[in-house]
Amino acid sequence: MTLNLSEEEMRKALFGSAGSVASAVTEAPAAKPVLDSPAKPVQRKSSSPRLRVTLKVTKTFEGDEEIFTYDANTLSSLIAEQEAKSAAKKKRYKYFEVLSMVSV
Numbered sequence: 001m002t003l004n005l006s007e008e009e010m011r012k013a014l015f016g017s018a019g020s021v022a023s024a025v026t027e028a029p030a031a032k033p034v035l036d037s038p039a040k041p042v043q044r045k046s047s048s049p050r051l052r053v054t055l056k057v058t059k060t061f062e063g064d065e066e067i068f069t070y071d072a073n074t075l076s077s078l079i080a081e082q083e084a085k086s087a088a089k090k091k092r093y094k095y096f097e098v099l100s101m102v103s104v
Helices: 007-015 018-026 077-090
Strands: 051-058 066-072 095-103
Touching (some): 051 077, 077 095
Antiparallel strands (some): 051 066
16 A cells, blocks of 8 residues: 655655745735834833841840841841841851741
8 A cells, every 4th residue: 555656756755835924925924003102011020039137146146136137138038047147147146046038
């Protein structure tokens, strides 16, 4: 049951005649009117997750306490706490107490 078909006959069998393809191309839909001043979309803030960590920090044991806040780019409270403590260590604080952790 083998048929010897030429390339053109195979194309006609698969895609139809060449005349129908040409007519389909010429019948393109009308172009939509172009707006002169398209409305600019409102730019959103970055959608990255953030946690604001608030620490009570001191440089000496039972010394003057200060409030230290840090915004971490994560939703993991453990990682946010570690990043906040390392940022406070860079500012030479030694003692930390976590006051709050709020999603921003």
